[in-house]
Amino acid sequence: MDLNFTQEERNFREEVRSYLAENLPARISDAVRAGGELTKEMMVEWHAILNRKGWLATIWPVEHGGPGWTPVEKYIFEDECCKAYAPRIVPFGLSMLGPVLIKFGNDAQKSTILPRILDGTDWWCQGYSEPGAGSDLASLKTRAVRDGDEWVINGQKTWTTLGQHADKIFCLCRTDPDAKQQAGISFILVDMDAPGVELRPIKLIEGGHEVNEVFFTDVRVPYTNLVGEENKGWTIAKYLLTHERTGIAGVGFSMQALEEVKSLARKVKRNGKPLAQDPLFSARVAQVEIDLEAMKLTNLRMLFKAQQQGAPGPETSILKIKGTVIGQELKDLARRALGPVAAPFPGHITDGNIMFGPEDTAQNAARYFNNRKTSIFGGSNEIQRNILTKTMLEL
Amino acid sequence: MDFSLTEDRRMLQDSLTRYLTEQYPVEHRNKVAYDLPCHDDAKWGELAELGALFALAPEDAGGFGGTGFDISVVFEALGRGITPEPVLGALMASRLLTTAGAEQEALLSGAAKYAVAISEIEAPYELEFIAATASGSGDSITLSGRKSAVYGGQVADVILVAAKNGDKLGVYEVQASDAQIVGYAMMDGGGAAEVMLDATPAKLLIEDGTAALQDAINAGIVALCSEAVGAMDVIHDYTVDYLKQRKQFGVVIGKFQVLQHRAVDMLTEIEQARSIVIKAAAELGGPDATRYASMAKNMIGRAARLNAEEAIQMHGGIAMTWEYPVSHYAKRLIMLDHQLGDTDYHLAKVAAEIAA
Numbered sequence: 001m002d003l004n005f006t007q008e009e010r011n012f013r014e015e016v017r018s019y020l021a022e023n024l025p026a027r028i029s030d031a032v033r034a035g036g037e038l039t040k041e042m043m044v045e046w047h048a049i050l051n052r053k054g055w056l057a058t059i060w061p062v063e064h065g066g067p068g069w070t071p072v073e074k075y076i077f078e079d080e081c082c083k084a085y086a087p088r089i090v091p092f093g094l095s096m097l098g099p100v101l102i103k104f105g106n107d108a109q110k111s112t113i114l115p116r117i118l119d120g121t122d123w124w125c126q127g128y129s130e131p132g133a134g135s136d137l138a139s140l141k142t143r144a145v146r147d148g149d150e151w152v153i154n155g156q157k158t159w160t161t162l163g164q165h166a167d168k169i170f171c172l173c174r175t176d177p178d179a180k181q182q183a184g185i186s187f188i189l190v191d192m193d194a195p196g197v198e199l200r201p202i203k204l205i206e207g208g209h210e211v212n213e214v215f216f217t218d219v220r221v222p223y224t225n226l227v228g229e230e231n232k233g234w235t236i237a238k239y240l241l242t243h244e245r246t247g248i249a250g251v252g253f254s255m256q257a258l259e260e261v262k263s264l265a266r267k268v269k270r271n272g273k274p275l276a277q278d279p280l281f282s283a284r285v286a287q288v289e290i291d292l293e294a295m296k297l298t299n300l301r302m303l304f305k306a307q308q309q310g311a312p313g314p315e316t317s318i319l320k321i322k323g324t325v326i327g328q329e330l331k332d333l334a335r336r337a338l339g340p341v342a343a344p345f346p347g348h349i350t351d352g353n354i355m356f357g358p359e360d361t362a363q364n365a366a367r368y369f370n371n372r373k374t375s376i377f378g379g380s381n382e383i384q385r386n387i388l389t390k391t392m393l394e395l
Numbered sequence: 396m397d398f399s400l401t402e403d404r405r406m407l408q409d410s411l412t413r414y415l416t417e418q419y420p421v422e423h424r425n426k427v428a429y430d431l432p433c434h435d436d437a438k439w440g441e442l443a444e445l446g447a448l449f450a451l452a453p454e455d456a457g458g459f460g461g462t463g464f465d466i467s468v469v470f471e472a473l474g475r476g477i478t479p480e481p482v483l484g485a486l487m488a489s490r491l492l493t494t495a496g497a498e499q500e501a502l503l504s505g506a507a508k509y510a511v512a513i514s515e516i517e518a519p520y521e522l523e524f525i526a527a528t529a530s531g532s533g534d535s536i537t538l539s540g541r542k543s544a545v546y547g548g549q550v551a552d553v554i555l556v557a558a559k560n561g562d563k564l565g566v567y568e569v570q571a572s573d574a575q576i577v578g579y580a581m582m583d584g585g586g587a588a589e590v591m592l593d594a595t596p597a598k599l600l601i602e603d604g605t606a607a608l609q610d611a612i613n614a615g616i617v618a619l620c621s622e623a624v625g626a627m628d629v630i631h632d633y634t635v636d637y638l639k640q641r642k643q644f645g646v647v648i649g650k651f652q653v654l655q656h657r658a659v660d661m662l663t664e665i666e667q668a669r670s671i672v673i674k675a676a677a678e679l680g681g682p683d684a685t686r687y688a689s690m691a692k693n694m695i696g697r698a699a700r701l702n703a704e705e706a707i708q709m710h711g712g713i714a715m716t717w718e719y720p721v722s723h724y725a726k727r728l729i730m731l732d733h734q735l736g737d738t739d740y741h742l743a744k745v746a747a748e749i750a751a
């Protein structure tokens with residue numbers, strides 16, 4: 001047992017840290033710190049900066065432009081990115097479609113699509129969920145019918161994150177309505193500007209716009225936009241979901257959030273003293289800190305195992321459940337710490353210059369509400385428990 | 396023992412609930428709630444006509460209620476409709492005016508809107524650390540300092556302000572037009588304001604006001620807790636209905652036992668919350684009012700958070716949307732904890748008595 005990173009890993013951390021210090025624009029890290037929505041331009045710019053260094057597609061193999069990192073190096077990279085308040089890498093092209101094409105795509109798809117993901121030409125979004133198919137994804141109804149060398153697509157996707165910025169969407173479509181649910185699904189690529197695709201924004205609880213509905217009416221795309229085999233899309237969907245779960249513990253983000261809560265608690269007053277001296281509040285913070293300390297190790301233990309076995313196992317569901325709960329608890333504390341001044345609706349104040357609390361806390365309540373999503377998407381925490389029940393407990 | 400409402404209170408409850416359901420439905424509520432002034436003047440007048448404000452004050456002060464139970468009935472109805480109108484300010488001001496023996500016809504009829512300014516950024520919940528000051532005497536009293544999170548302050552005509560005069564904490568009346576008011580819509584709807592006082596002219600209402608302010612806060616807590624009970628009933632109904640309708644994996648999700656039990660836990664907390672609020676309402680105005688108000692606010696803080704978070708979770712994505720009413724109920728239930736002392740603040744108050 002040795003809890004230390006190797007010398008190479010420590011050197012790597014230094015390299016990442018100094019690259020970020022020199023290349024992450026303050027304008028972008030300030031926006032991340034403030035916690036509002038990032039503009040598309042900021043996200044694209046950040047991708048380009050990482051791509052220049054070859055650090056964008058962190059989980060792709062080297063021959064397709066990945067950095068060839070071990071899971072531990074990837075962890076270190078993400079950790080440093082969090083500490084530097086770098087934006088999250090938008091996952092749809094890089095962590096989802098990329099690995100899918102590398103495993104299931106044909107040569108033409110790999111050579112045309114992957115470079116366009118890397119250089120930012122195409123922004124992808126994920127067309128999985130439908131109004132009637134959330135946790136039970138395999139019940140999806142969006143229909144794709146073959147017509148000569150085209151697909152004709154009709155139906156609706158929903159919850160499409162950042163679809164408003166997207167050029168393309170990868171969709172799960174029903175291609176054999178007579179087969180058993182999972183057996184009749186195909187993985188098809190669609191241009192967002194194809195005739196018949198219509199995007200409608202969904203406003204979220206805190207007022208933000210990050211998800212959308214996407215409607216398909218007689219949308220025609222080339223037959224060759226099929227990825228993998230016809231009616232074998234479910235295998236791809238499942239493969240993608242395991243990739244979605246890497247990094248799901250969000251340890252780096254939680255460490256960042258913990259530091260913010262502590263520093264906030266030292267600044268705000270309760271009962272004439274800094275809130276950090278309030279025994280009940282500090283006990284709440286300490287409780288999460290203990291959970292997070294354990295989670296860091298749980299995460300590394302599972303990474304280590306994945307590194308040895310070559311793939312993450314079902315126990316990553318533990319990371320999803322506990323990681324999201326820790327993250328949500330920290331958002332709760334950041335809101336709670338502000339007391340009454342957590343209430344103003346950002347942007348709905350008659351004098352925009354007035355200060356309510358320490359800088360960068362205006363979004364704390366909004367962030368708390370928005371963050372409730374993390375235990376719902378990417379396989380809800382109930383579904384993760386079902387997975388663990390089946391795979392680990394065999395019940 | 397009798398836990399039923401008196402005939403008068405039941406009628407008030409029915410008429411308010413019916414009015415709010417029909418005339419202030421959630422779509423209208425959302426239009427009013429998030430944009431300044433966060434107030435619908437016509438509806439305010441109609442609520443006053445129905446007696447929502449007269450019910451807040453005792454008969455000898457010109458009202459027809461004023462007990463904890465009257466307050467509860469009004470605010471539970473407001474909570475069912477997550478009504479953004481500034482009734483909390485009216486209630487707390489009415490308590491202060493009643494203590495002072497001052498005229499309050501304009502308040503109770505809805506003709507003038509009142510807000511109460513106690514909280515400050517460095518004294519969010521506590522009277523003890525208030526820093527705003529009063530100086531001068533008679534006709535030349537002025538106030539200075541910043542008051543924070545003044546609920547209803549964005550539309551108030553009159554603001555009752557807690558400020559220090561030497562070692563006493565007084566209550567002063569300020570015309571809103573004399574102060575600098577920075578209004579805002581709140582995360583959960585409804586409005587508030589920061590009130591900047593800088594040698595602002597004021598009239599003395601209560602010279603030694605600590606007890607009166609504590610009574611106003613206790614009444615405000617009974618109101619907020621009742622509001623939460625109303626909102627929790629609604630959010631729980633939505634959740635159970637959804638469990639019965641939403642199908643995944645070929646069955647309604649209400650068939651999954653893990654969700655059934657959690658919906659039951661929500662209900663259990665609501666019933667506990669309802670009980671403690673009845674207790675706090677019964678004690679309001681009495682010697683133990685502060686203790687029971689703290690107990691109620693602590694329990695409400697916990698029950699409301701559980702109900703809000705579980706309602707969202709068990710709905711899946713849909714309750715994360717602005718369009719679906721549950722999101723607004725959830726926001727109200729969570730943000731209520733930031734008003735008049737949060738879960739921890741009131742837990743500490745109850746805990747402090749153990750050693751005493």
Ligand SMILES: Cc1cc2nc3c(=O)[nH]c(=O)nc-3n(C[C@H](O)[C@H](O)[C@H](O)COP(=O)(O)OP(=O)(O)OC[C@H]3O[C@@H](n4cnc5c(N)ncnc54)[C@H](O)[C@@H]3O)c2cc1C
Binds near residue numbers: 125376382643651
């Ligand atoms: C902000 C946000 C962004 C999203 N982004 C995307 C995206 O980009 N692309 C995309 O395709 N999808 C996206 N999603 C959709 C997300 O994956 C779904 O919301 C999720 O799968 C849950 O589905 P649902 O919302 O239909 O809830 P439902 O599946 O209807 O679930 C309702 C409740 O029932 C529970 N439940 C369901 N089945 C069971 C069971 N068998 N046992 C116990 N409990 C159960 C759930 O856990 C939940 O609590 C996003 C969602 C949100 C909220």
